[in-house]
Amino acid sequence: MTRMTVNGQPVHYRMDPRTPLLWALRDASNLTGTKYGCGIGMCGACTVNLDGRAVRSCQISIADAEGAFITTIEALSRSRDHPVQQAWIEKMVPQCGYCQSGVIMAVAALIDGNANPSDDEIDEAVTNICRCGTYPRMREAIRLAARVSRGEERLAAAPPPGIDPGDAAAHVAALTPPDEDADDDPGRIVTD
Amino acid sequence: MSQASRLGITRRRLLIGGGVGAGLAVAWGVWPRHYVHNLVAGEGETVFNAFLKIGEDGNVSVIVPQAEMGQGVWTALPQALADELGADWRTIGVETAPINPLYANDFLVTEGAEGALPSFLGSIGQWATREYAVRNALMITGGSTSIRGFEQRFREAGAAARAVLCKAAAARWDADWQACDTADGFVVLGDQRLRFGELAADAAQYSPPDTLTLRNPEGRPITGQSMPRIDLPSKVDGSARYAGDVRLPEMVFASARQAPSSRHRLTAVNRDAANNVFGVTAIFENPRFAACVATNWWAANRGVEALAPEWESDDEGVVDDASIDAALQVALDGDGGTRFVSEGDLAAAFGTSGAHRATYSVGLAPHAAIEPLTATARVTGDRLEIWAPTQAPGLMRTAVADAIGYSEGQVTIYPMLLGGAFGRKIEHDAAVQVAIIARRMNRPVQLTWSREEETRSDYYRPAARGRLTAKLGAAGAISAWHARIAAPSTGNQLFRRIMPSMFFGGVGDASPGAVEGARPAYAIPNLAVEHMPVDIGVETGIWRSVAHSYTAFFTECFMDEMAAQAGIEPLSFRIAMMGDSSRLARCLTAAATLGGWDGGEQGGGMGLAAHSCFGSHVAMVVRLHIGDGQRPIIENIAAAVDCGRMINPEIVRQQIEGGIVFGMSQALGAAIAYADDEPLVSNFHDLGLPILTDIPQIEIELIDSDEEPGGVGEIAVPPVAPAIGNAIFAATGQRLRSIPFRVGGVA
Known part of the structure; x- marks a missing residue:
């Protein structure tokens, strides 16, 4: 089976x-x-x-x-907002990015079970290989994610995916607000 | 043809806005042909030039020809363009470039890399090679050239678009376009402003002016800022697409095993065993590889293992550690070398006695990107599409077309994000194989090399051996220096593989690229650098920082030996000989301060090294102790870096950190042993790569500079090994002259 x-x-x-x-x-x-x-x-x-x-x-x-x-x-999250993901963006960890999914999953499991891991516990839990050498940032981001998950710090380092063009235009003046009539378009895909 | 036509726009001159008002006009170019961009506009999009599209929604798409392999080029180059355009950074997106002469990396083959690609220059001359690069759309990401080669073009592209946007706005306002400016995604004139999105379609009807003006540094709010990498969000939620993530309808998966060397041919496979593997649907035999196709990759790879391919070699000689060693020693002792640097009177300076001599060596080093070679192919009618990670899409297209008898016009390459490259992905082995397979399958095929194939069929950084001889003069400075280095001409091997239609010389022909970086940065009156070319029987490749990875090791450890001879502390010894190298000298003093330099006292465990390459300068201080099992444990690395003007300091910092870790891997990793024509390594457990727990505290000082930008992707690798070697000496009194280092072993 x-x-x-x-x-x-x-x-x-x-x-x-x-x-x-x-x-x-x-x-x-x-x-x-x-x-x-x-x-x-x-x-x-x-x-x-x-x-x-x-x-x-x-x-x-x-x-x-x-x-x-x-x-x-x-x-891992619905809106790219798991503390580890947000900490990863805040500390600008990824370079080529290929190994990062695996590292993030390892760190997320660590922190979900132990919101205050010691350096030794981090070393034991995160044995992934990163050839770009993002390790120094990894350690900082792990500590930050732990603080966030303990509620000691808040982070909103990156916006969620799939922002509506109208919402984007409301925040960024350089973007053209979508045509209001578009709401009436029966062919428009509604995502939520 | 002018620089202007390189952008796919028409204009005649370029002014760089200088503080004194009089700009610098860029000279007319010499290109005999005119190239037009081949971009496609999406709905509502307007193409401005080869590097820029703007949508009516206000989104700005920057077209980047350079491969994003982690070095941040998809962020840094758009920063340069966005500043000239006057865009809001939040509206910037990136697209990969199609193959086009407009995107040729002519910097790499001319002024940028004298020595790195020597044969381009030595045999053909700059003009011709540059013309070759452009005419053949020689798109290459390598040699830390992306910013040096493309920043100016991106600025020009942004400035050209700014001008036509101003013209379109001025027409609506009935104003003088030169009174208009752009900022935050708008054209502005007094209180009036119009969005780029509203003007884009109109603006493209205008021609850029005869004279373009680039903004002064104070008018660039984005350049020099650590903007978050554009690729960050997609790299934390799994949505970044690498070539192995391509999914096409009806696609099948392939794995392959290649011949152990170019001398080997396939003689037999066990087809029955492979056919019995659940999921295997096709078997391929080729003189150079055997492959299986299956409904998932694991089944395909089990099929290849079941095939158990057998090979025969048409060569009597067998390559192993002893043969590599012997080849290097014979070359070093021989007289077949070429002196590429010769200053002063060496013989007179050395005299008959008093010289100090030592021999240094490095072994083969793996690339070991975590993403193995992979490529996906789809044949539709008489057209072939390839999705692949590549540092050289144009060369990949040529190779793929040649392999299956197509014209280049029938082949489309989609360059994908690279999951690490370090030089390996300038080659196209997997793309050629998958093209051969896909042409005979009536379905799309995704080929991925197993880690074992990736490890065994790597084109390693070459093994090399250097004999250094030097003599002290008055006042304890070096009066004579002779570096004789035996190494394969890796550049020639590489180009034979990736540009077989051009001949650049053989592996046994001397080449300045093989001894690049061997000329010390110090003021030494009598000086020679020789390359002793050697064929070690192994196909080698370019590897992050190329020859600097060993020449800096040789030079900077031997400098410490000479300092000891002179009885002078290593930092003062170097500084006293810095001569014209004031930028490197400043790095040295900064690193010494940052790292708490203790003078290199015996028992202290501190070592330093400095090296200039790719237009940049780096110095490092390492502190370590010897742990259990004689293992060096690095405690701290302090680096000071002068890479000129920076577009994105945080990305520079990432590259320095990464370069240090990469340098640690060649200094402390496992050696690649060879026996019976094959490397004895197969997977990561054989390579000794550093993981989180091995990483020391790393401190970096980026020195403010208004100098032209230098490279950053490779510059931190070379000083690491010598700084560690010098620190091991300080900790143990052992002078180790071979990497990877083995404390307690034979020096």
Whole structure:
């Protein structure tokens, strides 16, 4: 059996049960935010949340993930507003960005379970490889995210995705306000 | 053809607004042909020139030809354009550029990189090579050239658009367009203002004036500011699209194994075993690679493992550590070298005694980007589309077209975000393979190399060996310096792979690029730098900071040896010989202050190093101690950087931090061993790359400067290894002359 809950949706993967979860997520569910880096559980680019733990999805088969609740980077937050994501933007952590989904998932699991991790606990939980060398910023961002999750600090480093053009124009004078008549257009896609 | 036509706009002269009023007119160019941009406007969009589109909604799209591989170029270059345009930064977006001569990196092949791409210059001459670069749309991201090569073009593009927007607004107001200006996304004249979005379509009907004026530095609110990277939000929520994230209807997945070397050919595969792998739908055999296609990548890769390809070599010689070692030593001891730097009278200065000599060496170093090589291909009728991470899209297009017998016009390359490159993704191995596979499949194919393929089929930074000889003169300064360096001509190997239609020389032909950075920054009256070319039997490639990664190590550790000979503290020893290198001297003193330099006392564990490259200057002080198992534990790295005028200081800081970590990996990582024609490494566990817990405190001082911008992506890598080596000496008394360092090993 290869049934599980991925980002709140029930799924049944019709694949070889030995298939690593990583490839079911990427190639069957098209959840491509989770990355392949090494396939041996070293680099952590494939880290997802499985039943509340950060796991390397290249190291667990879909058979072994049977019945699990899995969250990928795409569903870490609805509005890109998880404290770790906001801290990552505030400290401008990413460079190439490829490994960052995995790092963020590892850090989010750490902080969700321990809102005041020591440096040693951080080192133990975050063993991902980042070849761009974003580590110094990572550590600062982890500490910031922990403070935010403890309620000691507030952050709104980046706006949510999918801002309505009218709202954007109301805040940025350089943008042309959308034609009012557009609201009456039956073909307009309403997102919420 | 003028600089103007490089923008796809028509104008004749350019004025740079100077403090004294009289601007600098940029000379007419020499290009025999006129190029037109090939951008496509979306609904409501107006194309202004090759670098800029503005929508009626007010959104500004900046077209960036340089690959975004983490270095922040998708943010920094738009900053330059946005300032000249007078845009509101919040309206700026980025698009990748199509292949076009207008985007050629002519800086890289001419004034920017003398030595780095020597054969371009040495054999053909600047004019011809620049013409080649432009005519062939030589789009390359490399050599830390993006800002140096493109900032001016982006400023010009913004200024040209500003002028026509002003003309369109002035016509509506019945005013003098030259009285108008732009700010925050509006054309303004007194109390009147009009949005760019409202003017864009009109403005494109006007021609830019004969003379364009660039803004003075005080009129650039965005340049010099640490604007948040444009790619940040997409890189924290998983929405950033890399080539491996492309999903097309009916797409299938492929994995491949390549021949161990260019000397090997495929002889046998186990098709039955691969066919028994659940999900495998096709098997490919090619002299240079074997591949499987499946419904998901894991199945495809299991298929390749089941194929168990066998290879034969048409060469008797077998490459291993001993053969590489022997080749380097023979070259170093031989007389087949070329002296690229020769100043003063070396023989007279050395005399017959009193010289100090040491031999240094570096091993092969992996690129190890976390994103392995990948490419997606779709054949539709007689057209091929490729999605790929690439530092050279034009060369990739040529290679792909040649591989499957298409014309370049039939091939479209979509350059994607790069998940790290460090030089590796200037090559196009995976794109060529997937094109060959996709032409025979009637479905889109996504090829991804396994980490094992990526590691074994890397084109490593070459192994190199340097013999340095120097002599002290009066007052404890160096009077003579001779650097003789055995290394492959990696540039020649690289261009043979990526530009096979041009001949740049062989791996065994001497090349200044192989000894770039070996000329010390110090004032030494008698000086020689020689390259002893050598074929080590391994295909090597360009690697972050190229030859500087070893020449700085050789030079700056040997400088400490000479300081010890002179009995002078290493910082004072260097400063006394700085001569014309005042910017580097300032970096050294700043780093020494920042890092709390202790004079390099024995037992203190501090080392320093300084190096100038890519138009910039960096000095570092490292503090370390020796931990369990003789492992050097880095406690602190203080770096002072002068990279000239900065467009985005925070991005510069990111690059320095990243360069330091990259430099740590070559100094303290694992060696790449070779046996039986193959590297003995297969995955990250073999490479010893640093992780969070290994990272010291890093302090950086960016020195204010009005000088022209230098590169930043590579400059922090070279000083790391020598600073660590010098610190190990201070901690242990052992002078280690080989990287990766092994404390307690043989020097």
